[in-house]
Amino acid sequence: MSWHFIVGVLSLFLSFSVLISAEPCIDAQATSKVYSTANVLLATESVFLVESAVKCSNNPKNLFLYAEIDGNLYPVPKSADNSVHQFSWVKPHKKAKSGAYVINYYDEEGYAALRKAQRSEEKSEQKPLFTVTLNHKAAGREGLWVQTEFIAVTAALLVWWFATVTKNKMQE
Amino acid sequence: MWKFTSLLVAFISLYGCCTADTSESAHLLVSKRVLNEYVVEGRDLTVSYAIYNVGSSPATSVSLVEETFNSDDFEIVSGQLSVRWQSIAPGANVSHNIILKPLRSGVFNITAAMVTYQPSEDAEQQVVYSTAFGETYVMDSKTFNRKHAPHVLDWGIFGLMTIPTIFLPYAIWYSTHSKYDGSKAKKL
Numbered sequence: 001m002s003w004h005f006i007v008g009v010l011s012l013f014l015s016f017s018v019l020i021s022a023e024p025c026i027d028a029q030a031t032s033k034v035y036s037t038a039n040v041l042l043a044t045e046s047v048f049l050v051e052s053a054v055k056c057s058n059n060p061k062n063l064f065l066y067a068e069i070d071g072n073l074y075p076v077p078k079s080a081d082n083s084v085h086q087f088s089w090v091k092p093h094k095k096a097k098s099g100a101y102v103i104n105y106y107d108e109e110g111y112a113a114l115r116k117a118q119r120s121e122e123k124s125e126q127k128p129l130f131t132v133t134l135n136h137k138a139a140g141r142e143g144l145w146v147q148t149e150f151i152a153v154t155a156a157l158l159v160w161w162f163a164t165v166t167k168n169k170m171q172e
Numbered sequence: 173m174w175k176f177t178s179l180l181v182a183f184i185s186l187y188g189c190c191t192a193d194t195s196e197s198a199h200l201l202v203s204k205r206v207l208n209e210y211v212v213e214g215r216d217l218t219v220s221y222a223i224y225n226v227g228s229s230p231a232t233s234v235s236l237v238e239e240t241f242n243s244d245d246f247e248i249v250s251g252q253l254s255v256r257w258q259s260i261a262p263g264a265n266v267s268h269n270i271i272l273k274p275l276r277s278g279v280f281n282i283t284a285a286m287v288t289y290q291p292s293e294d295a296e297q298q299v300v301y302s303t304a305f306g307e308t309y310v311m312d313s314k315t316f317n318r319k320h321a322p323h324v325l326d327w328g329i330f331g332l333m334t335i336p337t338i339f340l341p342y343a344i345w346y347s348t349h350s351k352y353d354g355s356k357a358k359k360l
Contacts, residue, residue: 033250035249035250035251035271037216037218039215039216041209041210041320042208042209042210042212042215042216042217042218043207043208043209043216043218044207044208044209045207045220047207047218047220047269047271049250049251049269049271051250051251051252062258064257064258074266075257075258075259075260075266077236077252077255077256077257077266077268078252078255078256079252079254079255079256080235080237080252080254080255080256084252086251086252086255086268088251088267088268088269089267089269090207090220090267090269141322142320142321142322144322144324147322148322148323148324148327149327151327152327152330152331155331159338
């Protein structure tokens with residue numbers, strides 16, 4: 001039992017040392033491209049997608065970022081050629097409300113500091129490397145708010161009703 | 173007392189079995205979904221991947237490689253076909269999404285994506301394949317538009333064309349009628 005415990009502690013320590021071994025990113029400059037689902041017919045759920053090309057003044061070798069949205073932290077994968085960090089998530093259409101979604105990005109130092117603050121339930125002063133705002137317009141149908149067929153039928157009925165009323169008046 | 177010790181023994185053996193069994197390595201499960209209700213030529217196709225670590229140690233150097241969508245038939249709208257994660261914690265899941273645009277209609281076979289990872293510190297690299305979506309029919313844009321497009325322009329033109337046949341006779345009738353109506357009103 002104790003042997004397992006020692007191994008557990010050791011592996012924890014090892015993973016922690018791996019975690020903090022990466023270099024931090026200084027003076028992050030990011031250019032981001034965002035996408036979110038607009039058409040209900042084409043996707044059964046709403047997808048939010050942020051692609052960021054990040055430049056750091058110190059050119060860290062193995063930079064992996066973490067994204068924070070609504071207090072939750074997620075690891076951000078990056079492209080095979082290391083150029084783009086892509087953060088994306090899926091939500092049901094009803095929960096994907098219109099509005100601005102603010103995503104904060106942290107490097108591993110920032111991530112560790114944030115996690116520490118979260119564990120001790122303090123408010124963290126950690127500043128994000130950069131922030132991306134995604135303006136989402138809730139997914140809907142294309143075109144007008146109602147179906148065009150409905151508008152055409154309503155217009156036809158209105159014309160017919162008006163003609164009948166006028167005709168009845170004349171016959172009185 | 174005897175019961176208690178046997179329970180304790182059972183508990184210890186269970187503990188031993190499970191920690192020994194699970195502390196060995198990470199184990200990843202990968203799902204791949206197409207989120208579209210209709211897959212249409214020239215319109216967004218959303219592919220969503222989810223990776224779950226059901227093992228009990230973190231999976232490191234995780235990389236996802238997607239080779240189903242060749243550039244002749246699909247254009248990338250947003251997202252990266254191949255990505256890497258530094259690590260996926262045990263019990264955690266991560267997701268990845270890409271948006272593509274099919275360039276022509278027809279039947280395409282959307283096969284599995286490949287994920288490679290390091291299950292533990294000095295283990296060999298492991299390869300897993302995602303679930304495959306299978307054969308997918310990409311609808312041509314004409315059929316899709318006939319069924320689902322709002323046809324605002326078409327209905328607008330139709331409306332304009334009905335105006336002469338309805339409102340011209342009405343306008344003529346109204347002008348003559350108002351003359352007679354006016355004289356009637358004067359009499360009263």
